[in-house]
Amino acid sequence: MVSPKSRDGEVRRLLLSLLLLAAWEAGSSQVRYSVPEEAKHGTFVGRIAQDLGLELAELVPRLFRMASKGGGDLLEVNLQNGILFVNSRIDREELCGRSLECSIHLEVIVERPLQVFHVEVEVKDINDNPPVFPGTQKTLFMAESRPLDSRFPLEGASDADIGVNALLSYKLSSSEFFFLDVQTNDELSQALSLVLRKSLDREETAEINLLLVATDGGKPELTGTVQLLIKITVLDVNDNAPxxxxxxxxxxxxxxxxxxxxxxxxxxxxxxxxxxxxxxxxxxxxxxxxxxxxxxxxxxxxxxxxxxxxxxxxxxxxxxxxxxxxxxxxxxxxxxxxxxxxxDTNDNVPELVIKSLSLPILEDAPLGTVIALISVSDRDSGANGQVTCTLTHHVPFKLVSTFKNYYSLVLDGTLDRESVASYELVVTARDGGSPSLWATASVSVEVGDVNDNAPVFAQPEYTVFVKENNAPGCHIFTVSARDADAQENARVAYSLVERRVGERALSSYVSVHAESGQVFALQPLDREELELLQFRVSARDAGAPPLGSNVTLQVFVLDENDNAPALLPPPPPSPWPPQRVARWVGAGQVVAKVRAVDADSGYNAWLSYELQEEAAAPGGARSAFRVGLYTGEISTTRALDEADAARQRLLVLVKDHGEPALTATATVLLWLEEGGAAPKASSRLVVGPAAAAEAALVDVHVYLVVAICAVSSLLVLTLLVYTALRCSAPRGEGACVPGPARLVCSSAVGSWASSPRRRRQRVCSGEGPPKADLMAFSPSLPPGPISGDGEEEVHAEADLPRCHCSGLGHCCGMGLSPGLENFTCQPAWPKQIVFDLNCGVLISAQYFSSS
Missing domain, CATH: 2.60.40.60 (Cadherins)
Known part of the structure; x- marks a missing residue:
């Protein structure tokens, strides 16, 4: 609310104003001055007292004072001289702005009488203000797709001055894209525009800076510039692909x-x-x-x-x-x-493929024979795919590189199927990577057989013993030849090498089975006719061409007791009268001799003589005659006396040692005579159990003994020389080992038969002295040491396998002496042939066993 005092003051001022206005209108006058703005302090404006018609002396008394309407104290009056001067800075733009007319209105008041004067001081514009843009920077946004001649309005600059001082001109900095278009609407109004003269490309020029300069028309000219006044940002459109x-x-x-x-x-x-x-x-x-x-x-x-x-x-x-x-x-x-x-990395193992495998390869194939073609591959490349192949060492083959990634497996040495029947080859393929990878392939190369080996027998000859009187077609031996070849080349066929045996062909005696090699005797053999049958068997393979070899068989026909003793008549021309014997003949006088032979051999031909009961003295007295057990000589046992009958009839039994024994009897007639000188002994031999006549016998006993001794001496001498040559280095005292003898002996005192390359041996027992009644020989055995007496001895060691014999008959059947029940055989002897003189039986090619 307005207070009453304030309202009264306003009324008073209003009344005062009205009074002054009335007085002004009644007696005032108008005075005009001009002054430029921005004039300095004290600048003379005008003689205001003089121009108002006032006396200088009156100014003070009449209370001269000056009031400004809106001018403040911009102007002042010097009361001493009545001059109006500039008191403070006058800024026209501040006082009047953009108005074309600008004046400072002054009221001069004097009293006594009261007078009011109006003074108008025109403030003149000077060019003291530059043009001014609304802002220091203007930003424009333009799409790069804007068409040419596009216009972009600009706001111009303003100048606080007026008139010519405010008349602006513009200048745009150089640009290829824009130019400035200025259009003047009136004296003071201008329209500014930027006009696009070149297409924009943001990707080429994203921002354009333009400088717009505004210049006024004052004297002197003042310019207004704006840095970065126009900043044009080109807006993007999707006109560029990535x-x-x-x-x-x-x-x-x-x-x-x-x-x-x-x-x-x-x-x-x-x-x-x-x-x-x-x-x-x-x-x-x-x-x-x-x-x-x-x-x-x-x-x-x-x-x-x-x-x-x-x-x-x-x-x-x-x-x-x-x-x-x-x-x-x-x-x-x-x-x-x-x-x-x-x-590539070395991640693939080499691959091996065996192609064109040609098997088997014959053992006589020439060097360089291609066995297989091997292809190698590696899926890698470069060094990782470069493969080299190697073969198992120490084989008669090699790898030969034929062309890229192919190798030939060829023969590089001689082959022998009998030594190596097949080869397991390992082919190793290794690449050149780091580390390298490898693979292996096995190739089994079988060596094919060719017929390059003949059948071979275990030994070049065999000794076979066969008892005579064998059954026709009996099997006597089996030959076996081994052929190192295979299949047909190793299939052996056996055959006889034909020859004649006496007047007959060999094939009439023996035959051989072509496949098994069994040798058969086709007919009974008679030792008395044929003691030794020697022939060859051929073994021939089925190869092409066939190869063969021979083996020699020595078939000894062993004697059987199939011949009884045969009494020999006296040598001619002696008749067979009764033998006359003087009665004065003393004891031990040979008065007659019985001669007999046996077609058999060995024990079967060993004869013994004995008197039958008829020769005994009558009444049980001691007989005056006896007969030598092995000589057949009849001799007196005592001196003859008158009591003896003049006619003596002696019955002599001749018996061999066969089993069973065969016998013959001889009747000897003796006439006892008185007186005369001692007559030469003669004998009358009655042959057979029913002999009816007596004949004079030629004494051939001496010849037989001489022949036996001569042959024996020659044999012993041969054995000694042969043994000395074979056994030059002794093997120890008393050692008895088998030798290569070929001896068949019958008796130490009787007749005996020999075969080629025979030698006498003694068989020794480790428990007693050497036994001279056993003859042994070992075919095809190495020589043994010689004993001191020139005879080879065979010791029976206690720790060797023993051959048992019990009983005379069994021992003779087995060919062992009755005194050798615990005879042991050397294990090194592959074959031992023993002849028992006591039994007269020959063991043929018998292997001893531990039983």
Whole structure:
């Protein structure tokens, strides 16, 4: 609310104003002055007292005072001289603004009488204000797609001055894109516009800075400039496609790279901005499914990494098409090609393939014979795929490189199927990687047989003993030859090497089975007719051409007691009268002799003589005659006397040692005579049990003994020389070992038969003295040491296998002496032939056993 005092003051002032106005109108006058603005303090304006018609002296007394309407104390009057001067800074623009007329209204009041004068001081404009733009910087946004001659209005500058001082001119800095268009509407109104003279390209020039200069028309001229007055920002439109740094990326990647391995980073740039610049990476739609399965593409940063199994041997180069698409509307895209070259690693083992295997290879194949063709391969490349082959050492084969990745397995040495029937070869293929990988293949090369080996017998000859009177067709021996070849080349056929035996062919005596080699006697053999049958058996294989060899068989026909003793008549021309014996003959006088022979041999031909009961003295007296057990000589046992009958009839039994024994009887007639000189002994021999006549017998006993002794001496001498040559180095005292004798002996005192290369041996027992009644020989055995008496001895050691014999008959059947029940045989003897003189039986090619 307005207070009453305030209201009264306003009324008073209003009344005073009215009075002054009335007085002004009644006696005032108008005075005009002019002063430029911005005049300095004290600047002379006018002689206001003089011009008002006031005396200088009156100014004070009349209370001269001056009041300004809105001017303040800009002007002041010097009361001393009545001059109006500038008291303080006058700014026309501050007083009047943009008004064309600007004056300071002064009221000069004097009293006594009261007078009011109006003084108008025109303030003149000077060019003291530069043009001023509304702002220091103006920013314009223009799309780069704006067409040419597009106009962009600008707000001009303002100048606080007026008139010519406020008349502005504009100047635009140089620009290839814009020019300034100024249109004047009236004297003071101007329209400014920027006109586009060249198409904008934000990617080329994203921002344009222009300087607009405004100049007024005052004297002196004042200019107004604005730095960066116009900043034109070119707005982006999606007019640029993304662009890759390279159209083709070439990278190398080792196979078997683990998942997640970075392959390459593709990078595309877009000259646009904002969403127009945002790029999304993707595989081209033409990219194969296999490539998509092997690689992953990050859509934001363009990383391509491994996500599948990378195999050089499967794919050596991947061509990946990558697209970069921006997010503009419409979107724009670019593409590039990523060539991923896969580098090989040594991850494949060499492969071996055996081709054209030609087996078996004959053992007589020439050197260089191609056995097999071997191909090698390695899926790797470079050194990793370079394969070299090696073969098992120390074999008669080698590998020859024929052409790339092919080797020939050829023969490089001689073959012998009998030594090595097959070869297990190992071919090793090794690549050149680091570390290297290898593979092996086994090749079994079988050596084919050729007929290069003849059948071979275990020994060059065999000695076979066969009892006479054998059954026709009996098996007597088996020959066996071994052929080192195989199949047909080793199939052996046996045959006789035909020859004649006397008047007959060999094939009439023996035959050999072609397949088994069994030798058969085709007819009974008679030792008295044929003691030794020597022939050869041929073994021939079925090869082409066939090969063969021979073996010699010596078949000794062993005697059987099939011949009784035969009494020999006296030598002619002696008749067979009764033998006359003088009665004065003393004891021990040979008066007659019975001679007999046996066609058998050995024990079967060993004869003994004994008197039958008829020769005994009558009445049980001692008989006057006896007969030598082995000589057959009849001699007196005592001196004859008168009591003896003049006619003596002696019955002599001749018996061999066969089993069973065969006998013959001889009747000897003796006439006892009186007186006369001692007559020469003669005998009358009655042959057979029913002999009817007596004949004079020629005494051939002496000749027989002489012959036996001569042959025996020659044999012993031969044995001594042969044994001395064979056994030059003694093997220890008393050692008895088998020798290579070929001896068949019958008796130490009787007749005996010999075969080629015979030698007498003694068989020694470790428990007693050597026994002279056992003859032994070992065909084809190494020589043994010689005893001191020139005879070889065979010791029976207690720790060797023993051959048991019990009983005379059994021992004779087995060929062992009754006194050798615990005879032991050397294990080194492959075969021992023993002749028992007591039994007269010959063991033929018998192997001793521990039983």
């Amino acid at each position: 662009e890759f740094e390279s159209t083709v990326y070439r990278v190398r990647l080792f196979e078997n790279a683990p998942n997640g391995t970075l392959v390459v980073i593709v990078n595309a740039s877009d000259l646009d901005e904002g969403v127009n610049k945002d790029i999304v990476y993707s595989f081209n739609t033409d990219t194969s499914a296999d490539t998509r399965s092997k690689f992953h593409l990050d859509p934001v940063n363009g990383y391509i990494s491994v996500k599948g199994s990378i195999d050089f041997e499967s794919t050596k180069l991947y061509e990946i098409q990558v697209e970069a698409t921006d997010k503009g509307n419409p979107p724009m895209a670019d593409h590039c090609t990523v060539l991923v070259e896969i580098l």
